[in-house]
Amino acid sequence: MNRVRIAVAAVFLLTLTTTLTVGAGRPARATDAARDPAVQHIDPAVEHIAPGVDYQAFTLTTGHGPSRVHVVTVDLRHAGVGAGLLHAGTVTGRAPVSAMAEQQGAVAAINGDFFNMTEAEHPGVAATGSASGAAVLHGQPLKGAVPQGQRFGWKMPAGASGEDVLGVGQDGRARTARLTLNGQLHTPQGSLVLKGLNQYALPEGSIGVFNPDWGSVSRARAACGTDHKRAAPCTRDTFEVTVRDGHVVGTATTPGSGPVPAGSLVLLGREQGARALRSLTPGTPVSVDYRLDSTNVTPFDFALGAYPLLKDRAPLPGLDDVTAEPRTAAAIADDGHLLRLVATDGRESTATGLTVAELARFLASLRCDEGVFLDGGASTTLVTRDPATGRTTVRNTLDHGQQRRVPNGIAIYHH
Numbered sequence: 001m002n003r004v005r006i007a008v009a010a011v012f013l014l015t016l017t018t019t020l021t022v023g024a025g026r027p028a029r030a031t032d033a034a035r036d037p038a039v040q041h042i043d044p045a046v047e048h049i050a051p052g053v054d055y056q057a058f059t060l061t062t063g064h065g066p067s068r069v070h071v072v073t074v075d076l077r078h079a080g081v082g083a084g085l086l087h088a089g090t091v092t093g094r095a096p097v098s099a100m101a102e103q104q105g106a107v108a109a110i111n112g113d114f115f116n117m118t119e120a121e122h123p124g125v126a127a128t129g130s131a132s133g134a135a136v137l138h139g140q141p142l143k144g145a146v147p148q149g150q151r152f153g154w155k156m157p158a159g160a161s162g163e164d165v166l167g168v169g170q171d172g173r174a175r176t177a178r179l180t181l182n183g184q185l186h187t188p189q190g191s192l193v194l195k196g197l198n199q200y201a202l203p204e205g206s207i208g209v210f211n212p213d214w215g216s217v218s219r220a221r222a223a224c225g226t227d228h229k230r231a232a233p234c235t236r237d238t239f240e241v242t243v244r245d246g247h248v249v250g251t252a253t254t255p256g257s258g259p260v261p262a263g264s265l266v267l268l269g270r271e272q273g274a275r276a277l278r279s280l281t282p283g284t285p286v287s288v289d290y291r292l293d294s295t296n297v298t299p300f301d302f303a304l305g306a307y308p309l310l311k312d313r314a315p316l317p318g319l320d321d322v323t324a325e326p327r328t329a330a331a332i333a334d335d336g337h338l339l340r341l342v343a344t345d346g347r348e349s350t351a352t353g354l355t356v357a358e359l360a361r362f363l364a365s366l367r368c369d370e371g372v373f374l375d376g377g378a379s380t381t382l383v384t385r386d387p388a389t390g391r392t393t394v395r396n397t398l399d400h401g402q403q404r405r406v407p408n409g410i411a412i413y414h415h
Helices: 030-035 097-104 272-277 356-365
Strands: 003-006 016-019 038-041 047-050 053-062 065-075 081-087 108-111 135-137 140-143 164-169 174-187 190-194 207-210 238-244 247-252 264-270 287-294 300-305 307-311 327-333 338-344 370-376 382-385 392-394 408-414
Touching (some): 047 382, 065 081, 065 108, 065 382, 081 164, 097 382, 108 327, 238 272, 338 382, 338 408, 356 370
Parallel strands (some): 016 053
Antiparallel strands (some): 065 338, 164 300, 174 287, 207 264, 238 264, 307 370
16 A cells, blocks of 8 residues: 655755655656655755745655655735735736736745647637636636636546636635536527636537626637537637627627727627527617636635645546646645645756656645646746745746746735
């Protein structure tokens, strides 16, 4: 059986060494280390970023090579400490993590959800830069989750959903949940169900709503792919309706672009949804309402899409134990009062990154109750603010030394 050996030893070079060992006499491979781990901890030095916010760097030795892991631990019970959605201003906006952290006054931040970065599968269609999962900003719904088959990122473990999120509730405790869009369009002929909110992909046959939070990027991508195949062709059976002050003020047969004006909404339908919208002509009175329903009772103050890795301190079955890459994760401990932000090095210098299975076990070794995988690869970025100088510093080793522009993340504040 797997065993966790916790040993106390002197700190050397301000690092923590975690060793994943394999059986004697066999070549060291990622798969061996994942199946037969023995984890040893040496407490690393702690750097205090702000009251209630600490940073630690861990050096991990695995069967496939060394990896450096960076962890920010946030005590959400501490006076003045809070967490929020790192946000580029619109759903389709992107910026480096450090730039967003400085703009929002964060003392620490990490990149967030997988996102629509490229559109090689649909030539001529602009990539939106929008995240795949649902998001809540300041207690309000920002966007819904795209259909599961339209998500970017690695294969989900059994039982996971594209609606899975991590966030902090209005009670100040971190938690995971699922966020489902519940929306309706009310017309003189009856009500229509809304299946999208500021999403780069709409379910087949549905209607989605776009508000000024979307940004100025074309909405054409929302009519591409199917619920089960992201690369499927774009449909030409579309219809758009613009609503302002409770009335239809314009229609179009193709998805538009440019910012949605303040006080306006754009409804985009595909297939059956398009046919339903064609009955709405300029001057028709309509009303729109929507919300993100959570599986938790306490509403979220912020949330973003995340893949589950760890439940009740146990890694989920079926996690990849072969491919080692830079990883971004977040984890919850102490009944939601502690939030950990985790970034691993990889691709640069001697770091090999971690497999997803190794990442889950590492989170469990830190006594986290739940853990989620965010994005990884060249997107992985963790920053902290120097309390002496006020400057924001990237703590992990970046792919090619460059920060990738990303749409969202998790921001930590101290007021």
